Amino acid sequence: MKKAKLIYNPYSGDRSFRNRLDSVIDKLQSAGYEVTPYRTMSIEDIYESVKRSKEYDAILISGGDGTINHVINAMVQNNIDVPVGIFPYGTANDFASHLGIPRKITQACDIIAKGKLTQFDLGKINDRYFINVAAGGLLTDVSQKIDINMKNTLGKVAYYLKGIEQLPNFRSIPIKITCDDKVIEENIYLFVILNGSSAGGFKLAPDATANDELLNLIAIKQCSLVDLFNLFIKMLKGEHLESNNVIYLRSKNFKIECYENIETDIDGEVGPNFPLDISISSKKIKIFTP
Numbered sequence: 001m002k003k004a005k006l007i008y009n010p011y012s013g014d015r016s017f018r019n020r021l022d023s024v025i026d027k028l029q030s031a032g033y034e035v036t037p038y039r040t041m042s043i044e045d046i047y048e049s050v051k052r053s054k055e056y057d058a059i060l061i062s063g064g065d066g067t068i069n070h071v072i073n074a075m076v077q078n079n080i081d082v083p084v085g086i087f088p089y090g091t092a093n094d095f096a097s098h099l100g101i102p103r104k105i106t107q108a109c110d111i112i113a114k115g116k117l118t119q120f121d122l123g124k125i126n127d128r129y130f131i132n133v134a135a136g137g138l139l140t141d142v143s144q145k146i147d148i149n150m151k152n153t154l155g156k157v158a159y160y161l162k163g164i165e166q167l168p169n170f171r172s173i174p175i176k177i178t179c180d181d182k183v184i185e186e187n188i189y190l191f192v193i194l195n196g197s198s199a200g201g202f203k204l205a206p207d208a209t210a211n212d213e214l215l216n217l218i219a220i221k222q223c224s225l226v227d228l229f230n231l232f233i234k235m236l237k238g239e240h241l242e243s244n245n246v247i248y249l250r251s252k253n254f255k256i257e258c259y260e261n262i263e264t265d266i267d268g269e270v271g272p273n274f275p276l277d278i279s280i281s282s283k284k285i286k287i288f289t290p
Helices: 017-030 043-051 065-077 094-099 105-114 148-154 156-169 225-237
Strands: 002-008 033-039 058-063 084-088 117-125 128-130 133-137 173-179 182-194 215-221 246-251 253-258 264-266 276-288
Touching: 002 017, 002 043, 017 033, 017 105, 043 065, 058 065, 065 084, 065 094, 065 128, 065 276, 084 094, 084 105, 105 276, 133 173, 133 276, 173 215, 173 246, 182 246, 215 276, 246 253
Parallel strands: 002 033, 002 058, 058 084, 084 276
Antiparallel strands: 117 128, 117 276, 133 182, 133 264, 173 182, 173 253, 182 215, 215 246, 253 276
16 A cells, blocks of 8 residues: 555644544545544644655645645655645635645545646745745735634635734835846735735636746735725736736746835745745646646
């Protein structure tokens, strides 16, 4: 039998994955996998667990984008190049949604059992990798600040409520973006750099794929509240990229500078300080896909 290590975050999403653990093991054993489950206790614990996983044929992850981020960073650090299976049991699960991996246990297990592998790019921001998104500015640190009980109870709605709470602090930030032969200096409200296509449940880069060897930068320029509201409506319709209030760039490399002390976010976790050197790492990870 092949050996698979299942790293699961018991606090992700609605915390229900642990109640389905026996079903997962039963399903994967029937598919020829000897499964070793590991319950994570902290971020540091994830890295220690992955470091001890070099003898496995696959690493399976249950959690949200943040848990997947840490496991994959740990795999790269330890030169572990084995297939990754995903059980999307976080709150937003943007990356799994982008890949078409369902939350339903039997379907997620079937994807792993069938063994179809696809290679995907990773974004790199300074010395860390991200699977889906790197961001900065207004609202980008919502997932870091939100109360975990509220997040687990209300799901995505909790993000939107926390975002509304931050609106009184609404202000633009001056940034400088260097991309290929372009230099853009602009006051913006926020920027996101996507490896996938969505963030926070919004399809921000509809045509993007996580293996096209490109990153997608979307920044919202300083504008009136009326224009900003209209822009969010356009986002819901997928029409925002044509707006004059949006900067949209596609490239393999970006450098972003900001002289204010604002927080950044990568896959829902605390990101590095400015300046940011962001690049694509092509075909860096293999994932079981539908």
